[in-house]
Amino acid sequence: MFYHRWYNLSLNVKEISIKTNLTYKFKKRGVTMFKKAFPGGIDILDYKELSEDENIVELLPQGEIVFPMLQYKDEKTVPTVKKGDKVLVGQIIAEGIDPPLTNLISSVSGEVKAIEDRLIEDGNTIESVIIENDKAYTTIDGYGVTSNYKNLSKQEIRSKIKEAGIPSYMKLTPKKDEDVEYIIINGTECESYLNNDYRLMVEETEKLIEGTKIVLKLFDKAKAIIAINDKRTNLISKLEGLLANEEPIEVKPLKGKYPFGATRPLVYQITGHKLMSEMDPIEKGCIISGPETVVSIYNGVSLGIPLIEKVITISGEGIKEPANFKVKIGTSFSELVEAAGGLAEEANKIIYGGPMMGHASHSVDVPVSQESTGMTGLQEEIFSEGPCIRCGKCRQVCPVNLVPSKLKQYADVKDQDSFMKYHGIECCNCGSCAFICPSKISLVQSIQYMKKERGAYSE
Amino acid sequence: MPIVSKLYRVSYAPHKTSPYTSKNIMQDVAIALTPAGLFGIYNFGLRALLIILVSVTACVATEYIYLRATKKAVTPSDYSAVVTGMLLAYTLPVNIPLWIPAFGGGFAILVVKMLYGGLGKNFMNPALAARCFLLISFPTIMVDYGVEKLGNGEGLLSRLHSGTFALDAVSSATPLEAARAGERFELMKMFTGHINGTIGEVSALALLIGAIFLLGRKIISIRIPLTYLATFSAFIAIFGGDHVSLNFVLGHVLGGGLFLAAFFMATDYATSPDTVMGQVVYGVILGLLTGVFRVLGASTEGVAYAIIIVNLLTPLIEKVTVPKPFGKEKARNGR
Numbered sequence: 001m002f003y004h005r006w007y008n009l010s011l012n013v014k015e016i017s018i019k020t021n022l023t024y025k026f027k028k029r030g031v032t033m034f035k036k037a038f039p040g041g042i043d044i045l046d047y048k049e050l051s052e053d054e055n056i057v058e059l060l061p062q063g064e065i066v067f068p069m070l071q072y073k074d075e076k077t078v079p080t081v082k083k084g085d086k087v088l089v090g091q092i093i094a095e096g097i098d099p100p101l102t103n104l105i106s107s108v109s110g111e112v113k114a115i116e117d118r119l120i121e122d123g124n125t126i127e128s129v130i131i132e133n134d135k136a137y138t139t140i141d142g143y144g145v146t147s148n149y150k151n152l153s154k155q156e157i158r159s160k161i162k163e164a165g166i167p168s169y170m171k172l173t174p175k176k177d178e179d180v181e182y183i184i185i186n187g188t189e190c191e192s193y194l195n196n197d198y199r200l201m202v203e204e205t206e207k208l209i210e211g212t213k214i215v216l217k218l219f220d221k222a223k224a225i226i227a228i229n230d231k232r233t234n235l236i237s238k239l240e241g242l243l244a245n246e247e248p249i250e251v252k253p254l255k256g257k258y259p260f261g262a263t264r265p266l267v268y269q270i271t272g273h274k275l276m277s278e279m280d281p282i283e284k285g286c287i288i289s290g291p292e293t294v295v296s297i298y299n300g301v302s303l304g305i306p307l308i309e310k311v312i313t314i315s316g317e318g319i320k321e322p323a324n325f326k327v328k329i330g331t332s333f334s335e336l337v338e339a340a341g342g343l344a345e346e347a348n349k350i351i352y353g354g355p356m357m358g359h360a361s362h363s364v365d366v367p368v369s370q371e372s373t374g375m376t377g378l379q380e381e382i383f384s385e386g387p388c389i390r391c392g393k394c395r396q397v398c399p400v401n402l403v404p405s406k407l408k409q410y411a412d413v414k415d416q417d418s419f420m421k422y423h424g425i426e427c428c429n430c431g432s433c434a435f436i437c438p439s440k441i442s443l444v445q446s447i448q449y450m451k452k453e454r455g456a457y458s459e
Numbered sequence: 460m461p462i463v464s465k466l467y468r469v470s471y472a473p474h475k476t477s478p479y480t481s482k483n484i485m486q487d488v489a490i491a492l493t494p495a496g497l498f499g500i501y502n503f504g505l506r507a508l509l510i511i512l513v514s515v516t517a518c519v520a521t522e523y524i525y526l527r528a529t530k531k532a533v534t535p536s537d538y539s540a541v542v543t544g545m546l547l548a549y550t551l552p553v554n555i556p557l558w559i560p561a562f563g564g565g566f567a568i569l570v571v572k573m574l575y576g577g578l579g580k581n582f583m584n585p586a587l588a589a590r591c592f593l594l595i596s597f598p599t600i601m602v603d604y605g606v607e608k609l610g611n612g613e614g615l616l617s618r619l620h621s622g623t624f625a626l627d628a629v630s631s632a633t634p635l636e637a638a639r640a641g642e643r644f645e646l647m648k649m650f651t652g653h654i655n656g657t658i659g660e661v662s663a664l665a666l667l668i669g670a671i672f673l674l675g676r677k678i679i680s681i682r683i684p685l686t687y688l689a690t691f692s693a694f695i696a697i698f699g700g701d702h703v704s705l706n707f708v709l710g711h712v713l714g715g716g717l718f719l720a721a722f723f724m725a726t727d728y729a730t731s732p733d734t735v736m737g738q739v740v741y742g743v744i745l746g747l748l749t750g751v752f753r754v755l756g757a758s759t760e761g762v763a764y765a766i767i768i769v770n771l772l773t774p775l776i777e778k779v780t781v782p783k784p785f786g787k788e789k790a791r792n793g794r
Contacts, residue, residue: 039785044475123469192475264785276786349468355475362467380474386537389481389579392733400785403733406777423784431473438481445471 038265040399041257042432044356046192051315051322056199058326059339061133065108065330066367068120068128069094077104079129085112090140090306092165093129104370105165107308107328110134121352121366122359128367131330145304149214157218157301164300165307167370168293172218174282180219181285184270185212185226185294188254188261191354194374196311197291199324201228202235208291209242211298212249215289222287223248225270229256258356259430263288265399277400277426310368314340318347318377327368333375334364349378356431386439394433394443400426404433404443411450419450427451481578485538487676491669492545492723498665499658503553504622507658510551510560515544517564525573539578543567546586549659549719550763551593552604553622559600563589579729583770587724587763594760604633604655624655634714641702644710660716670722679726682738683745687721688712690746698754711753720762730770737773737780745769 069077079094087093087106094104110132118128149157162169174180189197201208212224228236230253239251254260254269264275273284281288299305310329315322320341327336337343351358352375394404402423410419427447434443500507518540547563567589572581594601633655634644648654652662673679695711696703725745732741745765752761
């Protein structure tokens with residue numbers, strides 16, 4: 001019966017003491033430290049300490065490499081190779097045929113073993129290119145050609161980003177460059193257990209800053225803001241030290257209340273603009289990028305290395321030795337889990353992503369894709385679903401000011417009109433309502449179902 | 460080669476939930492009600508304890524029998540019947556016959572709660588609806604606040620048995636009845652509870668302790684009690700008649716079960732609106748209606764009727780006060 005709100009005052013012995021933490025926050029934010037950052041939100045234990053101090057370990061793949069034909073925002077991707085073709089590191093093996101036209105790039109050299117359906121993170125099976133790794137890692141011509149971004153034009157930078165297979169190419173090409181006011185580097189990582197962005201920022205801070213400068217070159221009027229959880233005091237001081245003379249990049253520590261890293265609360269906290277669900281952040285002059293994207297932009301533009309590696313966190317109480325790995329895209333998660341000690345006896349759930357918004361799956365034989373962040377092995381406490389007692393807690397924690405209990409009521413009877421009248425389409429899928437519900441009702445599932453019926457894009 | 464050989468649970472996000480369940484909420488409400496009950500036993504003697512136990516047992520038993528008979532999942536372990544039983548007992552005078560709480564408990568659970576769908580679906584506060592039912596059906600018994608006066612020479616056992624009030628009181632009229640006769644309110648006594656009344660409503664202090672516990676635990680929000688009490692005080696101050704004074708207003712606030720109702724019954728989850736603006740509207744209407752009943756009504760029982768009437772308005776209030784989602788309200792700085 002303990003009240004989890006008190007976590008934020010509990011001792012996290014690996015960090016500096018509570019007193020300096022509070023003083024730092026107060027110095028930075030003054031009285032607004034006590035102000036609500038955004039409506040709703042929940043204080044959760046984020047268990048990041050399980051893997052936040054583990055250095056990134058490079059893992060080379062042992063088995064076959066699988067590339068699912070899946071891209072950002074469901075664009076259609078087709079393979080450009082066929083069975084039996086020999087591929088090299090850096091070679092394009094699939095391309096998007098609808099905009100945003102991103103290419104999939106091979107991370108190993110070898111032979112295309114097959115093109116068949118394979119399981120991916122969210123439980124679907126999708127056509128995939130399967131490559132047999134010859135462990136030689138021979139690179140293609142033109143791989144690794146360095147250049148100085150200061151000597152490149154905007155067009156050249158953009159084409160280098162596209163060639164590197166980075167999915168943000170479309171995001172970084174708005175209609176008018178002058179419209180962009182803020183480049184927000186989303187280093188908040190509000191999901192529990194995951195530390196991949198954090199470790200990347202700690203270990204490759206210089207690359208992060210250089211990558212930000214490259215992006216800033218594309219937009220003359222923009223300011224870059226690195227948003228970060230304010231409990232990461234060491235990283236914040238390090239970044240501020242390195243950025244002492246760099247205008248216009250700024251570090252902004254944010255109060256760590258879930259879901260402070262979601263698009264709409266994030267834009268609101270940094271710029272004060274309020275976005276609706278169908279609006280793209282660019283409409284208010286913001287571009288949001290993750291630290292991984294920015295580092296790969298640096299790699300792609302300055303070092304000529306395409307996006308072929310990813311940092312993955314394997315964590316959770318169900319994993320014997322939680323760790324962070326850097327792996328080639330296409331490696332199977334089974335190898336990563338084995339390197340992390342394997343799944344513990346009590347683990348009864350495998351989640352790709354974090355526990356609040358991740359996909360549960362039955363198998364670890366899933367390849368690492370460009371969007372993977374990590375895997376969590378959980379020992380889930382199973383509650384039985386009770387009736388809605390109309391306590392209103394879901395309404396209190398919703399970051400978008402909705403009334404989830406009512407929305408579920410209408411979703412269950414497929415009443416689309418009332419669902420729309422209660423603005424159900426605005427739901428951002430954060431899961432706060434289902435987390436806090438005392439009757440453990442599956443609110444997110446019903447609301448998601450209704451949103452899909454209406455044809456809304458689900459984040 | 461798969462490295463796992465057992466079955467994993469696959470369900471939809473989120474995969475972690477807070478360990479606080481509705482059982483915990485009800486347990487906390489029951490804990491918050493205990494100080495008032497303990498004071499009632501101290502004030503009125505062991506019979507008060509008996510009434511509380513009979514009421515709780517009747518409620519739990521009715522729920523259990525109903526769920527068994529209709530072959531549904533049994534949930535009396537979620538303490539909501541216990542809370543209803545306690546609340547009902549707190550609204551009864553101490554010298555009523557024992558079949559009244561038993562009957563009232565059965566009515567509250569069976570008719571008001573179970574027959575309309577069970578937990579969360581009652582359209583009126585069950586304890587108050589039962590009280591009104593008993594008031595209408597057995598009026599002479601229910602307004603009998605008579606307490607047998609005992610002499611000063613009685614020993615400890617008698618004190619335990621009959622309660623402090625029986626030994627120390629001068630008259631057995633409730634404060635509101637006395638005020639109608641023109642007397643001033645004895646505010647300090649009303650605050651600590653050495654007055655006559657129903658078992659749970661006498662001590663504003665004990666109720667406040669429980670209410671602060673609930674507010675601290677974030678089980679109830681201050682919105683409904685605050686708007687209720689504020690509107691009610693304003694109404695009494697304006698329309699109270701000739702002898703309006705600070706003593707008068709405070710006395711009306713502290714007496715007649717208003718504290719019990721404002722903190723524990725008006726804030727009942729199933730019967731109050733779930734939107735912010737809705738709760739404010741609800742509190743205001745409640746305050747106005749209770750004020751009207753107190754000033755113009757024949758009996759001193761304004762609160763119970765006011766609450767069950769406004770409970771009926773809750774769905775309408777919710778429909779009218781749908782909150783605007785993020786982004787649709789005017790942003791700050793007019794952007």
